[in-house]
Amino acid sequence: MPTTPILITYFTAPWCAPCRQLAPRVRTIAEAVGATVRMVDIDTDPRAAARADVRSVPTVVVTRGDDAMTFTGASATPATIRSYVTGLID
Numbered sequence: 001m002p003t004t005p006i007l008i009t010y011f012t013a014p015w016c017a018p019c020r021q022l023a024p025r026v027r028t029i030a031e032a033v034g035a036t037v038r039m040v041d042i043d044t045d046p047r048a049a050a051r052a053d054v055r056s057v058p059t060v061v062v063t064r065g066d067d068a069m070t071f072t073g074a075s076a077t078p079a080t081i082r083s084y085v086t087g088l089i090d
Contacts, residue, residue, distance in 0.1 A: 004065040006035035007090055008081075011041050011049055011059040017059040019075075025078040026060060033085050035062075066090045 010026050012019040023039070041072040042049040042057060052061060060071040060081055069084050071077075 004066045006030075006033060006062065006085060007038060007050070008085070009038045009061040009063070011038060011040045011042055011052065011057055012060070013057050014088065015043075018076075020067050022058050022076060022078070026081065029085055031083075033089055034060045035085065038039075043061045062088070064084050 008026060010023065012023060022034065022062050027037055029035070040048050040052075042054060052059070054072075056073055058073070058076050060076045062069050062071075062085055066086065071081055071084075
């Protein structure tokens with residue numbers, strides 16, 4: 001039975017210092033669980049940010065099938081994201 005892939009969509013901006021700090025950690029988490037990462041620069045792709053109702057950065061949306069969780073600002077810690085993603089694969 002095939003498993004549903006995990007997609008991590010990371011909304012960021014070049015001027016956002018917390019975004020730059022979190023980006024490599026998001027990639028590391030994705031690599032550890034075999035997830036795909038989609039990086040979205042809100043300045044160059046504002047429509048994608050609007051569709052996802054992104055109001056601040058960093059915003060991380062983790063999706064697997066119909067399950068989705070959004071982490072924004074201070075809630076977007078590597079530990080919180082890793083815990084949620086790991087729960088999806090257990």
